[in-house]
């Protein structure tokens with residue numbers, strides 16, 4: 001089992017497992033249409049749906065087997081402002097996939113970038129991944145900019161490759177290898 005030493009701290013943030021007490025903060029962003037706009041299969045959540053989501057995320061505090069998702073609450077000044085996750089995609093290829101969702105009220109200050117970088121650092125340094133990738137809708141500019149800011153390379157632009165809200169959508173794939181990450185600005 002691979003479990004970070006909690007909390008993971010950055011200069012402005014704390015990353016740690018979710019608890020039921022985080023419901024109000026999580027519901028504050030999961031309920032918003034603008035937050036789920038580019039997320040596949042996601043709709044604004046009711047408070048009860050957020051409660052179930054928090055309960056599920058609270059259990060995702062370690063990577064036990066390929067396919068598992070490590071999901072962490074990102075907190076600052078005592079409030080949870082977002083979620084970062086690392087999915088263990090391949091044991092053999094030591095590959096993971098990142099994901100992130102933040103409250104727009106806390107956007108535009110580099111906090112999401114800082115949190116995702118911290119989780120990727122754990123993925124490469126402690127968990128021993130060889131490659132981390134991320135995917136986003138071709139029109140999710142904020143997400144594409146975030147991955148670019150992290151030093152990830154845009155490796156693919158799949159044209160009209162998946163069904164999204166009733167129509168064909170483009171998908172972008174970004175990735176970085178462990179040696180590239182270590183050589184990066186961080």
Ligand SMILES: CC(C)(COP(=O)(O)OP(=O)(O)OC[C@H]1O[C@@H](n2cnc3c(N)ncnc32)[C@H](O)[C@@H]1OP(=O)(O)O)[C@@H](O)C(=O)NCCC(=O)NCCS
Pocket residue numbers: 034035036038039100101102103106107108109110111112113114135136137140142143145146
């Ligand atoms: C994707 C998402 C996390 C990006 O949020 P964000 O606020 O743009 O990201 P950050 O918190 O890292 O802030 C970066 C912005 O702050 C600016 N910034 C200010 N201070 C900064 C600092 N110290 N460091 C880095 N960036 C800084 C950057 O220039 C950037 O602005 P820009 O994109 O206009 O150039 C957010 O839009 C989101 O949660 N979206 C909804 C969920 C979603 O779509 N998730 C992805 C699914 S694939």
